[in-house]
Amino acid sequence: MKNRIGVLTGGGDCPGLNAVIRAVVKTATKLDWETIGFIGGYEGLLDKEYLHLDYKEMDPLLNRGGTILGTSNKGRFAVKTGVGQSQQLDPNVMAASLKNFHELGLKALVCIGGDGSLTIAQHLYEGGIPLVGVPKTIDNDLEGTLLTFGFDSAVGCAMDAIDRLHTTAESHNRVMIVELMGRYAGWITLWAGVSGGADIILLPEIPFNYESICAQIKKREKIGKHFTIVAVSEGAHEQGGSVTLAAPMEANREAKLGGIGEKVSMEISRRSGKECRVCVLGHLQRGGGPTSLDRVLCTAFGARAVNLIRDGKFGYMTAFTPTNVVGAIKIKDAVGKLRLIQPDNPMLACARAMGISFGDELPKNNEPSNLQ
Numbered sequence: 001m002k003n004r005i006g007v008l009t010g011g012g013d014c015p016g017l018n019a020v021i022r023a024v025v026k027t028a029t030k031l032d033w034e035t036i037g038f039i040g041g042y043e044g045l046l047d048k049e050y051l052h053l054d055y056k057e058m059d060p061l062l063n064r065g066g067t068i069l070g071t072s073n074k075g076r077f078a079v080k081t082g083v084g085q086s087q088q089l090d091p092n093v094m095a096a097s098l099k100n101f102h103e104l105g106l107k108a109l110v111c112i113g114g115d116g117s118l119t120i121a122q123h124l125y126e127g128g129i130p131l132v133g134v135p136k137t138i139d140n141d142l143e144g145t146l147l148t149f150g151f152d153s154a155v156g157c158a159m160d161a162i163d164r165l166h167t168t169a170e171s172h173n174r175v176m177i178v179e180l181m182g183r184y185a186g187w188i189t190l191w192a193g194v195s196g197g198a199d200i201i202l203l204p205e206i207p208f209n210y211e212s213i214c215a216q217i218k219k220r221e222k223i224g225k226h227f228t229i230v231a232v233s234e235g236a237h238e239q240g241g242s243v244t245l246a247a248p249m250e251a252n253r254e255a256k257l258g259g260i261g262e263k264v265s266m267e268i269s270r271r272s273g274k275e276c277r278v279c280v281l282g283h284l285q286r287g288g289g290p291t292s293l294d295r296v297l298c299t300a301f302g303a304r305a306v307n308l309i310r311d312g313k314f315g316y317m318t319a320f321t322p323t324n325v326v327g328a329i330k331i332k333d334a335v336g337k338l339r340l341i342q343p344d345n346p347m348l349a350c351a352r353a354m355g356i357s358f359g360d361e362l363p364k365n366n367e368p369s370n371l372q
Contacts, residue, residue: 003033007110009067010041010117014150015290016298017067022058023302029055042077063289089123133317141185144334145319152293154285162196169227179261182233193231204235208359216357300326
């Protein structure tokens with residue numbers, strides 16, 4: 001019999017998932033291996049729901065968004081409950097997964113996902129299933145890799161939105177607030193804010209104050225700039241405050257965030273008298289096809305994952321590092337902690353040098369920030 005491997009996609013969808021599947025199947029075929037894809041993430045492994053993935057059907061997947069296999073971030077495999085927090089996988093689920101793995105004659109699994117999905121992968125690996133991981137998250141917050149695929153595509157979408165908001169903001173002398181994804185890490189907002197020319201960037205890592213935000217708006221007014229673009233991560237929060245929830249928190253689930261854009265808009269309007277509008281991009285950042293960078297990254301990650309299986313390096317995750325474009329690290333060293341924007345990050349220094357405010361500095365000389 002041919003060697004057979006399985007591939008699955010877990011967690012939130014993003015551009016590039018199909019490109020990784022394509023690379024996995026093509027690389028496996030060159031090794032004369034068979035590939036099956038599990039439907040609906042890890043649930044497909046538990047229910048034995050899968051597709052036979054044919055080499056000749058892979059070409060159209062390179063530029064196709066989403067995932068042909070479907071994905072899920074909840075269900076019987078949900079183990080992550082917060083940053084660095086996870087619960088044990090149900091022993092019955094573990095036993096059934098291991099049983100199905102062997103009954104299907106699999107050599108290994110390729111698990112594509114972010115922190116939550118790769119935490120599940122680590123549990124399965126420790127339970128006896130040989131596997132490798134491929135890092136995916138638009139938030140770019142996974143330890144051990146400088147880039148996760150999906151991030152560049154999400155930034156491109158956000159940057160395009162900020163570009164478009166400039167013209168309407170300037171036409172009406174408005175403050176435009178664009179709310180972007182980013183629960184704990186503000187990478188999308190930072191990169192999109194800088195590349196799109198935002199005037200104020202609010203990140204989860206840098207608690208803000210409204211005095212600073214309004215002072216920046218007033219400073220722009222004084223030099224004839226009667227509009228302002230504010231890019232805000234969904235996880236951004238005021239100094240001494242907490243994140244804004246879109247829905248009540250569920251037991252053993254991460255909170256659903258949303259609404260910070262509207263909160264910032266109302267407070268700016270109250271304090272400054274400026275007319276404000278809010279644009280929430282939401283899942284637009286997850287849709288569409290991958291950028292050229294993500295396509296290259298996905299192809300390299302998928303091929304590397306299969307070669308890790310070939311070399312018997314199970315429990316590892318592909319990674320993008322400065323010294324090795326597509327390296328590998330242990331999954332356990334990547335999950336359970338997030339790669340956040342540090343205070344000494346060069347991009348922050350670059351943005352501050354350009355006059356971008358992060359809402360964390362009080363007005364100088366006690367200058368009032370109210371515009372009225």
